[in-house]
């Protein structure tokens with residue numbers, strides 16, 4: 332298999348077969364991110380892609396879901412995505428879903444009819460790291476799009492019937508900003524249909540711009556308890572039927588919920604932690620995180 336770049340897949344894709352479709356990120360400017368800092372964006376040549384498909388066919392011919400790696404393979408053109416999706420079908424006859432990361436920017440240059448066709452070819456299950464649904468936070472993190480863009484582009488996915496997942500980052504708005512971030516994000520997400528919302532909590536890694544800003548006193552991270560209250564607010568204000576997973580290593584307390592049914596129970600569980608665990612203990616946990624992988 333040709334894994335030349337940093338290979339990263341979300342925890343919930345652990346059961347998918349992975350293949351490198353792209354490496355690196357077309358954007359690489361988010362202030363908190365160091366994932367692809369030292370890589371240029373690259374599309375895997377078709378020969379490589381096909382060799383890998385042949386290898387998968389050899390070992391796992393009945394693969395039903397395949398995850399294309401890279402920060403945003405969905406940034407490829409419609410024609411390129413179509414070619415690759417059809418090629419996957421040539422090799423993996425049982426494959427029903429081709430999932431991948433996508434940015435809001437990657438949807439912009441695709442028409443709804445094209446999205447529908449991609450879905451029909453098996454492209455489905457887009458992980459979108461929106462991180463926030465609050466304009467102030469998006470601008471601060473330099474995400475490069477606004478809440479209006481998220482609304483417009485994800486409505487196209489809804490229209491085309493493409494399943495997508497949002498990633499939200501607690502703590503990104505900094506000290507005192509989490510409550511605004513949670514409320515505005517819940518309001519935005521509630522106008523859309525993410526199949527689930529996955530929550531990470533901001534961890535500052537030394538080779539990021541945000542870390543440097545924190546060192547210079549230009550960014551004050553939210554406390555750990557503030558982040559848990561932010562999560563409570565997000566859960567309490569999400570008015571759609573959706574799953575929420577805040578169970579990655581970046582979360583001090585792992586939480587999963589099916590909303591709105593689990594709302595009260597999960598809010599109470601989080602309150603128990605707020606009432607019984609010390610802020611210092613939570614901060615120690617984060618200090619000991621070496622990576623999110």
Ligand code: SF4
Pocket residue numbers: 356357358359360361364365366367402434460
């Ligand atoms: S968060 Fe995603 S879009 Fe932003 S720089 Fe990192 S990989 Fe690229």
